[in-house]
Amino acid sequence: MSGESQNFGLRATQLGKRFSSKGGDVQALENVDLEVKQGGFMSIIGPSGCGKSTLLRAFSDLVEPSTGEISVNGKLPSEARAAREFGVVFQSPNLLPWRTVLRNVTLPLQVMGVDRQSRNQTAQEMLDLVGLESFSRHHPWQLSGGMQQRVAIARALSTNPSVLLMDEPFGALDEITRDRLNLELMRIWGNLSATILFITHSITEAVFLSSQIAVMSSRPGRITELIDVNIPYPRNTETRDLPEFYELVIEVRRALLEASALTT
Amino acid sequence: MSSNNSGDNPTLSEEVDDSSSSIQERLRAGARQVLVAFFLLVLAAALWELAKVITGSNDRTMPHIWDTLSFLGSTTSQNENYSWFLFKNAWSTAKASLIGLLVGTAFGLVTGTSIARSRFVGNGLMPLIVAAQAVPIVAIAPALVLWLGTGGVTKTVITTYLTFFPITVATARGIQSVPKESHELLRTYGASKRTSLRILELPFASPLIFVGLETAAAFSVVGAIVAELPFGSKEGLGVVILTSWQFYITEPRALYCVALTSCALGAVFVLSVRLMAYFALGPRSQGEVL
Ligand SMILES: Nc1ncnc2c1ncn2[C@@H]1O[C@H](COP(=O)(O)OP(=O)(O)OP(=O)(O)O)[C@@H](O)[C@H]1O
Ligand SMILES: [Mg+2]
Numbered sequence: 001m002s003g004e005s006q007n008f009g010l011r012a013t014q015l016g017k018r019f020s021s022k023g024g025d026v027q028a029l030e031n032v033d034l035e036v037k038q039g040g041f042m043s044i045i046g047p048s049g050c051g052k053s054t055l056l057r058a059f060s061d062l063v064e065p066s067t068g069e070i071s072v073n074g075k076l077p078s079e080a081r082a083a084r085e086f087g088v089v090f091q092s093p094n095l096l097p098w099r100t101v102l103r104n105v106t107l108p109l110q111v112m113g114v115d116r117q118s119r120n121q122t123a124q125e126m127l128d129l130v131g132l133e134s135f136s137r138h139h140p141w142q143l144s145g146g147m148q149q150r151v152a153i154a155r156a157l158s159t160n161p162s163v164l165l166m167d168e169p170f171g172a173l174d175e176i177t178r179d180r181l182n183l184e185l186m187r188i189w190g191n192l193s194a195t196i197l198f199i200t201h202s203i204t205e206a207v208f209l210s211s212q213i214a215v216m217s218s219r220p221g222r223i224t225e226l227i228d229v230n231i232p233y234p235r236n237t238e239t240r241d242l243p244e245f246y247e248l249v250i251e252v253r254r255a256l257l258e259a260s261a262l263t264t
Numbered sequence: 265m266s267s268n269n270s271g272d273n274p275t276l277s278e279e280v281d282d283s284s285s286s287i288q289e290r291l292r293a294g295a296r297q298v299l300v301a302f303f304l305l306v307l308a309a310a311l312w313e314l315a316k317v318i319t320g321s322n323d324r325t326m327p328h329i330w331d332t333l334s335f336l337g338s339t340t341s342q343n344e345n346y347s348w349f350l351f352k353n354a355w356s357t358a359k360a361s362l363i364g365l366l367v368g369t370a371f372g373l374v375t376g377t378s379i380a381r382s383r384f385v386g387n388g389l390m391p392l393i394v395a396a397q398a399v400p401i402v403a404i405a406p407a408l409v410l411w412l413g414t415g416g417v418t419k420t421v422i423t424t425y426l427t428f429f430p431i432t433v434a435t436a437r438g439i440q441s442v443p444k445e446s447h448e449l450l451r452t453y454g455a456s457k458r459t460s461l462r463i464l465e466l467p468f469a470s471p472l473i474f475v476g477l478e479t480a481a482a483f484s485v486v487g488a489i490v491a492e493l494p495f496g497s498k499e500g501l502g503v504v505i506l507t508s509w510q511f512y513i514t515e516p517r518a519l520y521c522v523a524l525t526s527c528a529l530g531a532v533f534v535l536s537v538r539l540m541a542y543f544a545l546g547p548r549s550q551g552e553v554l
Contacts, residue, residue, distance in 0.1 A: 060452055081454055088452045094445045098467050098548060110463065111453040159453075 009073060009163050009195025010036040010059055016067035017054050028054040030220035032068070036195055036212070038162070043198045043206035043213045045252065047260050051221025052199045053091075056167050059197060060088045072163055073195075084112065086163035087156030091171055093148035095140040095155075102127065102136035105155045112159065119158075126154035129188055146170075146177040153185070157192070164196045171201065179240075182208055186235050203256065207231075207248045208239060215252065217259035224262065225255040327517050332524075335517040346518075350504065350525045357488045357500040358529060360416060364423020365484040365533075369477065372428045376435025377461065386436070397429050402490055409494040419500075423487035427480035434476025438469020471548050474541035481533040489526060501526050 017029040028051040036042040044052050057063040058070055061077035072080035080086055087108075095104045102123050109119035127133045130150040140148055149169055156164060170178045182205055189196060200206050206213050207229055215225040231244055239245060309329045316326045323331065336347045375393070379386040401422060412418040442465055450460045466473075492502025501522060508519035 062448055062451065081452065084453070086452075088449075090445055090449070092445060094449050096446065096464070096467070098470075098545070107449075107463070108453045111450065111455045111459055 007038060008035050008071065009038040009040060010034065010042070010197055011071045011074075012055070012058070012068065013070075014068035015055070015058065015065050015070055017051070017058065017063060018066045027220035029058075029065075030222050032221070032223055034214060034223060036197060038073070038195050039193045041189065041196045041198065041209055041211045043200055043210040044216060045200055045203065045206050045213060045256060046216030046221070047218050047256075048201075050216045050218030050259075052216060053167055054221065056088075056165050056197060056199055059163075060086060060165050080163070084108075084159045085161055086165055087159055087161035089149075089152050089156045089164065089166040089169045091168045093140070093145070093152040095148055095151055097140050099139075100136065101132065101138050101140065101143070101151050104140065104151055105158050107155060108159045122158055123154070126158050127151075129157065129191075130154045130184065146173050146181060149173065150181065150184070153188070157188070162194055164194050166196065166198045168199050168201065170205070178202070178205065183237065185209065186233070190234055203249050203252045204240070207245060207252060208235060213252055215255040215259050217262040224259045227252060227255060324516055327520065332517045332520045335515075335521055346521070350501075350522060353499055353501050353504050353522075354525050354529050357485065357492065357502070357526075358533075360419035360488040360491070360500065361423055361481075361484040361529075361533065363416070364420050364487060365427050365480060367420060368424040368427030368480060368484070369431050371424065372431025372476070372480070373435050373473075375428070376432040377439060377465075379432065379436040380439035380465075381457075390436075393429060393432060396425075401426060401487065402493075405490050406494045409491075409496065414494065414496040414498070419488050419491040422491040423484045426483040426487040430476040430479040430483065431473065434472045435469060438472035439465045441472075442468045471541075471545055474537065474545065477541075478534055478537045481537045482530050485526070485530040485533055501529065 012032050012034040015029055015032040015034075016027070019026045019028055032051075032055060034042070034055070044055065046052055054063055058065050059072055059077055061081045070077060073085050075083065075085070096107070099107070102120065105123035105126050106119040109122060114122075124133065124136060127136055130153055132147060132150055132154065135143065135147065140151065143151065149172075153169065156166075170181050173181065186209065196209075198206075198209060210229050211233075213227045213229060214223045215227065216222065217224045227248070229248055231239060231242065231248075312326070312329060315321075316328070319326075336350070338346045340346055340349050342349070375389065379389055405418075405422060408418050408421060412421060446464055446468070447460070450464055455463065488500065489502040489505065491497075492500035493506055497503045497506075504522045505519070505526070508515075508522050512519050
């Protein structure tokens with residue numbers, strides 16, 4: 001917990017992860033160096049199977065690194081988890097179908113032992129934030145996929161985390177809905193100033209949201225390029241029409257192609 | 265077992281547009297089921313009468329439905345109304361069934377959970393439990409009676425033994441099929457094993473557990489009756505069945521009446537479980553979700 005690393009919301013140094021299985025070993029990550037400043041928005045983009053989820057899962061203490069070091073707010077992931085410093089949004093909404101929307105959002109607080117009244121109040125505020133205040137009594141199956149993902153975001157925000165780890169949260173949505181949720185995420189992030197690690201397959205999404213984009217190649221998974229997105233926040237619908245936006249999209253596409261070319 | 269649907273926030277009076285669970289709709293569905301059940305009963309009675317005509321059975325071996333039912337109004341040698349006599353014995357059987365069902369359910373939940381949680385326990389215990397299930401309880405019931413007496417203990421042991429199995433299997437299967445992502449979700453919030461059992465595993469498994477409970481409820485009645493059959497028991501439907509066998513030649517209707525009562529008791533048990541499931545699970549009891 002040195003003073004220097006305190007400034008990083010997320011940090012990985014020489015991170016490596018090797019999965020051993022009967023079919024042979026897989027080097028999912030190798031020599032990954034990644035630094036996200038507190039309050040920064042880092043997107044990770046790369047070909048399928050390059051280790052993006054593994055990296056995110058290492059930060060969320062769901063995967064043990066084989067080599068290297070990793071920290072969340074200067075702490076070990078397990079410590080950060082114990083201190084409830086991060087929230088995770090999975091690729092699927094991952095809601096519990098027998099619980100109402102409100103009670104899905106209160107879940108983390110219930111686990112933490114927060115009393116019913118204050119957890120309901122917090123959850124209601126989070127639902128306001130994602131624009132689902134009138135759906136608190138619905139069940140997940142009564143919502144569209146986009147609404148379910150917003151509930152998942154509200155749930156991740158309910159513990160007021162300083163770090164948000166999001167694994168392709170909008171991957172299953174159509175482009176219009178995705179654009180809308182991107183805008184919403186920008187608005188929410190503006191209010192929270194959390195550190196965000198965001199995995200995506202969409203180049204435009206990455207450019208629109210991030211302050212920095214890490215491009216990965218696969219086998220072994222490593223970061224091949226870091227691209228700064230120097231478009232000032234707050235970003236809005238017009239951002240997508242800026243010439244810088246197009247230039248960055250082209251640059252990321254090129255980096256992605258090069259990364260894929262490294263993969264055989 | 266499922267505190268899940270208690271509704272955290274009954275004061276929030278927002279409209280729920282879930283039309284499938286409106287009260288009227290539910291009542292109508294319930295009424296429809298009762299109607300179907302009634303229709304099936306009438307059909308069964310009609311088939312009985314038809315079989316009687318086709319096989320040319322006499323009224324002694326196959327009494328008319330109405331004759332059998334009228335016997336319910338007769339008086340026993342103890343100068344008691346026969347229906348009341350049946351009810352008293354059914355009540356005694358029901359109590360024994362319920363105790364066995366509760367004990368068996370408790371054991372089953374604990375065993376099922378341990379099996380699901382630990383591969384070691386699962387691999388060791390599951391074959392044993394399955395093997396134990398193959399023991400013909402009717403055959404060993406007399407031995408148990410000799411050993412434990414004709415009292416409530418024997419009844420409880422036998423009904424527990426019978427109800428324990430379906431609950432164990434349902435609980436283990438239910439918990440084992442909780443999706444990995446749900447476990448990971450709780451893990452990221454540092455949920456303890458107990459918390460995740462309460463918040464995730466048991467609620468997830470509860471539709472299956474209720475199915476197991478339905479089977480167990482039927483078994484519990486059978487178990488209690490079997491426990492009452494050996495000579496020496498004093499009350500219960502099993503005892504009445506035994507005495508009715510002895511008088512079958514002179515009065516076959518008594519046996520049919522007690523058989524019908526046993527069926528009715530079983531039905532009451534199973535339907536009660538179904539009703540509980542309906543209230544505890546809502547639409548999930550219908551398999552609409554998951
Ligand atoms: N638990 C595991 N056991 C064994 N191998 C694994 C495990 N998890 C991931 N892998 C392997 O590690 C590699 C990276 O997987 P990962 O899920 O991180 O990819 P990804 O970049 O998220 O892909 P996608 O974009 O398709 O989600 C893959 O080759 C995968 O097979
Ligand atoms: Mg992935």
